[in-house]
Amino acid sequence: MRLLFIALFFGWSLNVNAVIETYEFETPELRARYHVFVEELRCPKCQNQNLADSNAGVAADLRREVHRLLHDGLSDQEIYDFMVARYGEFVLYRPKTSGVTLYLWLAPLLMLVLALVVVMLIVKRSQQTSHKETLDNNDQVALQKVLEGIEQQGDKS
Amino acid sequence: MGRLKLFIPLMVFALLAGFFMKGLDIDPKALPSMLANKPLPEFTLPDLENPGQTISKHDTLGVPALVNVWATWCPSCAVEHSFLNFLKETEGVAIIGVNYKDDDTKALNWLFEKGNPYRFNVVDKDGRFGIDLGITGAPETYLMDANGVVQFRYQGPVDRYVWENTFKPRYLELMAGG
Structure with a gap:
């Protein structure tokens, strides 16, 4: 059946x-x-x-x-x-690789290269930000100042 | 730079929208004719109205003319026919008919009933000449100069609007030039 x-x-x-x-x-x-x-x-x-x-x-x-x-x-x-x-x-469903159709044939390759560049940029940036997660002395001082500022404002209100 | 990045999606959108807007105006069915600025293909085909005789390309030359591909089985050809009559009568346009994959008797009846705007008609019984012309169906109309060089091809019925906007300027130019 x-x-x-x-x-x-x-x-x-x-x-x-x-x-x-x-x-x-x-x-x-x-x-x-x-x-x-x-x-x-x-x-x-x-x-x-x-x-x-x-x-x-x-x-x-x-x-x-x-x-x-x-x-x-x-x-x-x-x-x-x-x-x-x-x-x-x-x-022709399979056009010649010349003239205007060259763009069509090369477009996928171009897209691939573009995509790879974007991925590389994203990866690079995420590496940079992960380095930044530990604060150095200057950052600590700046942070402290900000925090104090907030506390003072809180006291006033 | 950071601010500018925020606008990237907007720019991409604008670019795509631009392409799509242009796409709205493009008719994907309108194919450029390979015959543009080339001589009409040679032919020797039966004369519809004079059985036993033939007409060849040489007979069509001398004046700028329209080459109109038509058939009795084609509804748009019926729509276009009265305008072709009008063109012949009021503007004196020479029209050469290609009776495309049709029945001779039916075609002759059609011309008898609806009027005959054609200088003459050649019979393309099996569509071979149609393939040489690169047609995709009927009706199709070509404008050629006095030497038989194709200037322009139009797919679909020719009406007043099409004539005024596409054929007429070129036709008048040819008439003035020749």
């Missing part, structure tokens, strides 16, 4: 990703490359889906186009260039 539920659960969740049309491939390599492309190319219409997940008309057209280009014998780079020439770098 439990196994059945598990099977049902997985069967159902897999269906969600399935697209309608099926393509024939001459070789398993072409099939594998096709699946990489439809996973990594972004649908220009419904922007948070890749080509594999999208039902939009243009996504179906682009899947057909990827299939055709693969069988025309184009290399991976040529197919990416074909897509970028028409839809811009926007269609």
